Amino acid sequence: MIDFSTALYLGLTHPARQLGCYPALTTGTPASLAAAPLARVLAAQAAGLQGCEAGMAAPSTLHLAIDVFDKLARTHALIADESIYPIMRWGLERVMGMGVPVAWFRHADLADLSRHVRQRWGGRPPAIITDATRREGAPVQLARYLKLARKHGGVVVVDHSQVLGVLGEQPSLLMPWGRGGGGALRHAGLGANEPILLLASWSKAFGAPLATLCGPLTLISDLAREGPTQSHCSSASEAALRAGLNALALNRQHGGRLRQNLWQALRRLQQGLRRLARSVLPDLRLSRQPHPMQHLCLATAARTQALHSGLRELGIRTALLRQRDGRYAVAVIVRADHPASEIDALLRAMATVASRLPAVSDQASAGGRFFLEEREHV
Template sequence: MTFPAGLPLTLGKPAALHELAWQRNVAREVAQRQGLETGLLAPSTLHLFWDIFRLPPTSTVVFIEKTMYPVGQWGSARASLRGLPVVPFCPDNLPRLARLLHIYGQQGKTPWLVTDGWNLTAARPAPLTHYLTLLEPYPDGVLLLDDTQAFGVLGAGADARLPLGYGGGGSLPFVGVQSPKIITITSLAKGLGVPVAVLAGSRAQLARFERCSEVRVHTSQVSVPHAWATRDALRHDARHGDTSRQQLWQRIAQFRRELTAVGIQPQGGIFPVQKLRLPRATAALSLYQQLRQEGIRALLLADERRPAVPQVAFCLRADHSAADINRAVHCLKAAARGLDWLSFTSTSSLP
């Protein structure tokens, strides 16, 4: 990225006082890729989740998906501070969610459903179509989506050539849903590598957010270099993104294929975060350490089904080479022989 001479590093003013027109255009482009009308830039999703729960009226009840990414849960805590009921729900039990919506609806409550666009635990998109159907009887109901995981990775029109889809617009085009009830909070740090967040939705929703926002008044706005980097990243993605997503899919498919061939079944589906479930915490920690010694940086992720035993996870990227994947598989195969967890991973029933 080349930063133009003459542009300041910062405007020295909160966003409520002044934003450059091109910065607002950058946010609008992110929104439109998601199938939404307009957007606003913010320094992080934490800023936005802190602020967004000023919007719901006191008659609102917040339904939050149980495995929601922590930042979204921190935001719902502010809803609790305002005295709004916050009700956890499980996406695998939609009839119960429907009953809860009906019960609170009978009390005159308006629902906000809060979820991640891509469910990392289940390795599938959230049931967004079902959620919107459940919200139909409520004119002011909102589906609030954290689409950080999916934006820049998933897109529209997924097919056999590119199961990730095209365009990189995230969960909404991937699933094929649009609705004025949807608000998204999205960090671009994962899909596009830029530490900037975007709030997106209808013009009416975002105009109300601007009127209510405290973060836009009391904190610094996105720096000019970060906004410029976002603009460049979107332009680069428009030209080369589908090629990168094709390369990413090839690495994901190779990783899954080569591990399966040696009797190890990773979980993660089509997504670039691939996970291994081990029978014991000691096995997971031992594998993690062995990989680090070989120069392979894996992750330890909490497993909600077995909180005491972390999953060993791999975040694949488009710039990983076929040789990188081969080396990781070779190390995993060697470690499996020493740890005696091969049969456990290969018989798992998860995605």
């Protein structure tokens, strides 16, 4: 089975032989009382990579979302993108259940966000909450979010799990993702003293089951000392922390080459998908965005579902995602360790499955070619 369903973008897996031996898996002590020694090391290196003043580590993004929103709910007006990733939404739903109001702005819509910020919310500064990318993978306009937050004394909270390890500093025509893999702040060319909190899972590009929160020293220090999960949960496990440090070492040594491999595999896939859209799958919606996770949609839910199941029958594993509007998308996730032969096998399988898909209804086909290229959302 050829696998295009896992989000290990750089192909890092951290087998036990790379991590060494350790005396205990967990300290059993609340993180705020005594963080695991390696947690401090990883947090400092994570902050340096991402261009921030300070960092902290936790077992998951949910732990950190609970800590961040518990604190900001007491001092800020929470204003969130309506399409934020579910785990961030769960953190917000917790404080909503405690009676804290949360405003939602239309996805990546700066005008709607500005309208919410101007409402003032009892004089509280805004906490603008967003993912690092729009729905189709393009980076959000982080500098404009930051300008709006600074104008009103606020902060921006960014879930950049999908870009950490992929995007980096100094993007150019030759290197659109930039260098280093430091993520959203580096890619936007913003400084370490900005009021931005970067929350990221390391289970994507870096392949380590933990999460980090990086940002201003004062705010990170308060969260590390007073966050609910920091007070009631242990640090990330020793194995996870060692995997995180191993990921950082591999990123320093081989990250540039791995991102180049990933870029080439992605471009090969996108070029092949365009050929399919011009021939056997004219209703295929494509994304122009160079993100490792590509969402493929056909004209009807039945055709999209049949594409997913047909690929699986031919030995190609993808992920079937239910969209907010009730449609479905086939997620094809490209990794740095995907050889050209596997990309080509996927494209051949899609061409084979195309002739077996349910027919497009007369109503759906009335508009001719459906989605040949997905435009940017804003």
